Amino acid sequence: THFSVYFLTCCFCSHDVLIFLTGQEEIEAVAQQIRILSRDPDVSGPSVKVCPLYASQPTTQQITVFQPAPENTRKVVIATNVAETSITISGIRFVIDGGMVKARTYHPATGLDMLKVQRISQEQSWQRTGRAGREAEGYCYRIYTRAQYELLQKSTIPEIQRANLSTVVIQLLALGIHAANFDFMDKPPKDCVLAAFEQLKLLGAVESVESSSLTPLGKKMVQFPLDPRFSKVILSAQEYECLEEILTIVALLSGEAIFLNPSSKREQATTSRQKFLSPYGDHITLLNAFRVYRNLGSNSQRSWCHEHYINMRNISYAAQVRTQLLEVCQRLKLPVVSCGNDVEPIRKCLLTGLFMNVAELHKEKQYITLDKRQVVNIHPSSVIHGQQPKFVLFTEVVQTSKCYLRGLTTVESQWLYDIVPDYARSHIRLNKDL
Template sequence: MDSKYSLIGNGNKLNISQFKIKPKPTPILFNRRNGPSSPKKVKLNDSESKPSLANGNKFKISIQEQRTKLPVYDKKNKLLDLIKRHNTLIILGETGSGKTTQIPQYINSARLQNNGKIAITQPRRVAAVSIATRVAQEFGNGQTVGDTVGYTVRFEDVTSKRTKIKYLTDGMLLREAMFDNLLMEYTVIILDEAHERTINTDVLFGIVKNAQKVRESRNLEPLKIIIMSATMDVDHFSKYFNNCQAVYLEGRTYPVNVFYTVKPHDDYQTASVATFFKIHREAPANHDVLIFLTGQEEIEAVAHQIRVLSKDPEVEGPPVRVCTLYAAQPSSQQMTVFNPSPQNLRKVIISTNIAETSVTITGIKYIIDSGMVKARTYHPATGLELLKVQRISQEQAWQRTGRAGRDSEGTCYRLYTRSQFEMMQKSTIPEIQRANLTSVALQLLALDIHALYFDFMDKPPEDAITTAFEQLKLLGAIDNVESSSLTSLGEQMVKFPLDPRFSKILLSASNFGCLVEVLTIVSLLSVESILLSPPNKREQVQMIRQKFFSAYGDHITLLNIYREFSNVGQNCRSWCHEHYINMRNILQAREVRSQLEEICTRAGLTLSSCGSQMEQVRRCLLTGLFMNVAELHRDRQYITLDKRQVVSIHPSSVLHGQQPHFVLFTEVVQTTKRYLRLLSTVEGEWLQEAAPDYFRTHSIKCARES
C-alpha cells in the first residue's frame, strides 16, 4: 500500500515503502484455542456463549444488565462451590469472560472471605486502577472507589477501613508481605494475569504459598489462593501449587482474521501509521483501532503523526480521537481510553503491551501489531542491564490478536511476515530468569529468606542470584553473601519502593548535605523522561534548553529544569510547552518526590540542601551507582570499570561530544551500539572513597592517557 502523506506533517510528501497484505487470510478461531487439554481442567461452560452486545447499544444498557451478559455470570454458583471446596484453585478465563471484575464480587457477596479482605493483584498500575473503578461503579448505592472496593498502587493508596475488595499491583502486595509475611489482612488472595510472570508475581507465588501453609500449621485464619489467567501452562502451575484443581471458563471471543506483510518492515512506526490510514479509509466509523508499539516516545510520535494526518483535507474517513496508553501516564490520563466514542467518530488507541491482557477495552475491531516490545534484560557476565526493543513471543502475538475478537469478528494486521512469526519464541521467558535480582534478594531478606533457598516456580540462574548478593554486600545492605539477615542500613533501604541503589543514594544524601537535590533527581529517574524531543525541532529544543545544561552532566541538568519548574507557579502548562517538557511526567515526578520525602522524614533523615555546590550531589550519586562507572581510554573509547565492556555516550546526553575521563551512568540502552544514558562526570579520586572494597578489585587509570 502506498501512502502520499507526510509523516511529520510539514507538507513534504514522504513515500512509505509498499506495505502489502495477503488478500485471502485464513480466519483463526480463538474461542477454543485455550480449551481443556489437561485432565485437571474442569470445563464449566455447558452451553454456547451469549451473543455480543452490538457496538451501537453496548453503552445503553445498565451496568447491572451488562454484568448478567458476561459468560461468568451463569457459572457463579459452580465457581463459588469450587472456591469453597478448594484452598487453592486455578481459573483459566478467556479474555472477556468477566473473571477479574466478577469473581471477587461473588466471593464477597457469599462472604467466603469471612472477616478478611480479598486481594486481587495486577501486574500493572493501569489495570488495578481501572478495574477497581469499574467494580466500584458496579456496586452502586453511591459507592465510590475507596469504599467497599479500593486500590493500592505505588505512591497511591485509595482504600479505607470499609474496603473489602482491594485491587493492587503485585509489587504493592509484595511490599505488604515485607511487613507481614503471613498477609493476615487477607483471607482470599487472587493472583491475576499469572501468565505474565512478572518478577513480583513470581516472588508472590512463593510467598502466598508459604503463608497458606504456615497459617494452616498454626491454626490461624485459613488463606485461599486463586490463580487466574487467560492462558498458561496449567500442568506447570498446578504442580507448583501442590497439584491443585484447575477450571476452564470460556470467554466470548469471535474469529479474528490475521494478515501478515509480504516482506519484513524494519520501520514499524511508519508501517503502523500507513496501516491505520488504510483501515481508516475503508472501515465504518465506530470501528476502533488498537496499535501495539514499544514505549512512550514511539507512542507519542505516532499519535502526533495520526493527529496531524487525520486533519488533512485529502484524507478520507470520519473524525479521529487519538488515545495513548503506557505505564508512565497518570491514572486519570490512562482512564480516557475506556471512554466510549461518540457516534461517527473513530477511536485509535496506541499502547504498549499493557493492552495485551491487563485491561479490556470494548469496541476494538482492528489490531495493528508491530511485533515488538521493550524489555529489560540483565547479563551477569557483562554486568549490564540492557533496555532493548525486541521481538515478542508467539504467545504475546496471539494475546494481541485476541483483543480484536471481544465484541464481534475482528481483524489483526501483523507488521511482520509469517516466517518471522514462526521464528518467534513460543512463549515469553519469565522476567525472574532475565532480570537483575538485587531488589528481589533485598525484599526476600526482609522476610528472612535467602534467595538461593526460595521456592521459585522457575529458579533464576544461580550466577544472577550470586551477583545480586555481591551487589547488596557492596551497597552495605548485608555483611556477607551467605547472610540471611540485613544490616541496619539494609533495613532502612527496604523502606523505599526503589531500586536498592537509589535507596542507598537517598540514605547517603544527609551525610553530603544534599537530600533536597537528590530527592529531586531520584524522583525524575523514577518516571519516564520529562524531556520531549520532536525530531523536526531538535535545534530549536537545544537552544531553548541551553540555559539548563550543566557541564557536570544530565542529572544536574534535570535538577536545573525541575528547580525552574517549581518556581513557575500557575503558568506551568505554558512553561512546559515553551521548554518542550512533558508536563504529565514532571507532575508525576513531583508526586513521587513528595512520597519519598515522607519516607525520608519517617526514617529520621535531615532535609538539607547544598544550594549550587554540585560536587556533593555527584559524590552522593556515586554511593549507589559506583558499579556504573565508565572510563575513557587512549583510543577514545569508554570502557565500564565493572566488567570491561565497550560503551558510548548516548547522543541525547549533554555530555555527548565531550570526553570526561570518568562518567557515572544510570542505564544502558542497546541499539546499534551499547549507549550510556543519564550521565554525570565524576573524579577519579572520589571512587575509592565511595566504595573502597569495590575499587580495590577494579583497576582505574587515574591519569588521562594521551
C-alpha cells in the same frame, strides 16, 4: 511500519485501527507519516485521527485514545504493549502487530540492567490479536511470518527471572530468609541471585554472599522502597550534606521521564529547557528543572510545564515520591541539608551507591563500563552527548542498534579511589588494556 502506513492509506474500510510498536520515538515517527499521507489529495478514504499511546505521555493526550472519533473519521491508535492487556479501546476492528516489544532485562554476565527491543512471545501475540474485534468481528495483521511465529517463546518470561534481584534479596533478608532457600513461584536463575548478593556486599548491606542477615547499614537501606543502590546514595547524603538535592534526584529517577520531546516540536522543546542544562550531566539538569517547578505556586505549575515541555503528571508523581522518601529519612533522623549551588557533593554522593554504574572513555570515543568491561555509548538525548568526559556515572542502559547510556553525571576517577578504594583499584585500568 511501512505496512501500517500502506494499510491505512489503501484499505477501503473505515474501522478503527490499533498498531503495536515499541516506544515513543517509533510511535511518533509512524504517527507523523500517517498524518502526512492522510492529507495527500491522491489518497482516498475517510479522514484519520491519529492517537499515540505510551507511558510517559501527558494524561490529556492519553485520554483522546478512549474518545470516539468524529463522524466519517477513522481513529488510529499507535501504542506500546500498554494496550495489550491493561486497557480496552472501543471501536477497534483491526490490529497491526509489529511483533516487537521494549522490555527491561538484567544480564548478570555484563552487570547491565537494559531496556531492550526484543521479540514478543506467542502468548503476547495472541493477547494483541484479542484486541481486535472485542465488540464485533475483527482482524489482526502480524508483520512476521508463520515460521517466525513458531520460533517465538511460548510465554513471556516472568519479570523475576529477568530482573536485577537485589531489591528482592534485601527484602527477604530483612525477614531472615536467604533467597537461595526461598521457594519462588517462578524460580530465578542462580547467577542472578548470586549477582544480587555480590552487589549487596559491595554496597555494605551484607557481610558475604552466604549471609542470612543484614548489616546495620543494610537494615537502614531496606527501609526505603527503592533499589538498594539508591537507598545507599540517600543514606550517604548525610556525609556529603546534600540530602535535599539527593532526595529530588532519586525521586525523579523513580518514575517516568519528565521531559517531553514531541517529534514535531523537538527544537522548541530543547530551546525552552536551555536554562536548566548543566555541563555536569542529566541528573543536575533534572534537579535544576525541579527546583524551579517546586518554587512555583500550584496555580502556575501547569502552564509552566506546558511552556517548558515537561510532563505535569510525571513531575507531580516525583514530588509525591520525594515526600514519601523524606518521611523515611525523618524516621531515620537524617538531617535534611542542602548543598546549595555546589554540585560536587551531589556527584560524589551518587557515586557511593552507583559506583558499579561508571564507564570510562575509550580511545575510540566509545566508553567501557568499569564493572564488566562492556562497550557502551552516550545516548544522543543526554545533555553531555558530544562532550566526551573521561568518566561518567549512568542510571539507565538502552539497547537498540548499539548499547546506549542515559541519565549521566560526569565524575572523577580520584573520587572512586576516595569512596570505594578497593573497587577502584581492581576496576580502573586507565585504558591500558583497551
